[in-house]
Amino acid sequence: MTGEKAVVGVHYEAGYERHDTGRGHPESAVRYRVLREALTGLAPEIVRLPGRVAMVEEILLAHEAHYHDLVYRDVEDFADVLRTGDTAISIESYEVAREATGAVLEAADAVMRGEVRRAFCAVRPPGHHATADRGMGFCIFNHVAIAANYLRTQHGLGRVAIVDWDVHHGNGTEDIFVEDAEVLYLSLHESGSYPGSGGAGDRGRGTGIGATVNLPLSRGSCGEIALAAWDETAGPALDRFQPEFVLVSAGFDARQGDPLGGLHWDDETFVRLTRRVVALAEKHAAGRVVSVLEGGYDPTGLASAAMAHVRAMR
Ligand SMILES: [Zn+2]
Known part of the structure; x- marks a missing residue:
């Protein structure tokens, strides 16, 4: 802790457990509950941040109106799966997804207002596979993409970096910003894993060339390999970009x-990646980081890695 304001804010809420993905689904309410109960134990060290429901206009900062309406209708029609892809839904999923986005925007506001320096948002459903017009991979709305555009439109920021260390490539986030030079999307992920995108040669399109950085990692590789890729490629690319705010798509499914x-990452890998992100933010972005939960499907491992991540944000 520094002598000034609280450094780290954390958001979690039992309400996210209303998103019911069905029996045996890896992205389960149980997984979330184990994480939430662990985060509760952090109370003396952190500030707990409130949530809110994102407005429809905010959802549309990164999504097509027809896709928003499709999600609303599919939920109202009691569908089990979003018709655009492999995302299980239940009767409360539309509302919960809007709450998840709202919490991330609220955290971004808290950081911009200087109430906390950094924040971790434990929300679900996750978001990074959702494109502008398609939910897939357990994702409905792309919270991080919406937050990047919110920071630009509501807070007047120019350059926002998104660091995605979920084991899966964030195809949705890449797609939303593929032609955008002002949002740097950087992904460390397992090569050849779902959804199959994120090749090292995919570097953006048109004016966005160079603002997409994909670092696919070999299956079975350990955290040292990821950290070496960071130091060799990710760190220098982010340094050149000079972000004014850093968003993290924090999946913990790369954990052993x-x-x-x-x-085969361990908790220390997440600690060291977090410290690199914090150092980058301190150098260029007044320390501002909002980290958002994506994947992580071993409940105990998820809780352990996420706690290590939050503690390393201080
Ligand atoms: Zn994942």
């Missing part, structure tokens, strides 16, 4: 033992 991931 995750049922959906094939990498």
Whole structure:
């Protein structure tokens, strides 16, 4: 802790457990509950941040209106799965997804107002696979993409970096900003894993060339490999970009033992990546970081890695 304001804010809420993905689904309410109960134990060290429901206009900062309406209708029609892809839904999923986005925007506001320096938002459903017009991969609305555009439109920021270390490539986030030079999307992910995108040669399109950085990692590789890729490529690219705000798509499914991931990171890997992100933000972005939960499907491993991440944000 520094002598000034609280450094780290954390948002979590039992309400996210209303998003019911069905029996045996890896992105489960149980997974979330284990994480939430662990985060509760952090109370003396952090500030707990409130949430809110994102306005429809805010959802439309990164999504097509017809896709927003489709989500609303599919939920109202009691569909089990979003018709655009592999995202299980239940009767409260539309509302919960809007709450998840709203919490991330609220955290961005808290950081911009200087109430906290950094924040971690434990929300669900996750977001980074959702494109402007398609939900997939357990995702409905792309919270991080919406937040990047919110920071630009509501807070007048110029350059926002998105660091995505979920084991899966964030195809949705890349797609939304693929032609955008002012949002740098950087992904460390398992090569060849779902959804199959994120090749090292994919560097953006048109005016956005160079503002997409993909670092696919070999299946079975350990955290040292990821950290070396960071130091060799990610760190210098982010340094050149000079972001005014850093968003993190913080999946913890690259952790050893995750049922959906094939990498072998440990908690220390997440600590060291977090410290690199914090150092980058301190150098260019007045320390401003908002980190958002994406994947992580071994409940105990998720809780352990996320706690290590939050503690390293101080
Ligand atoms: Zn993932």
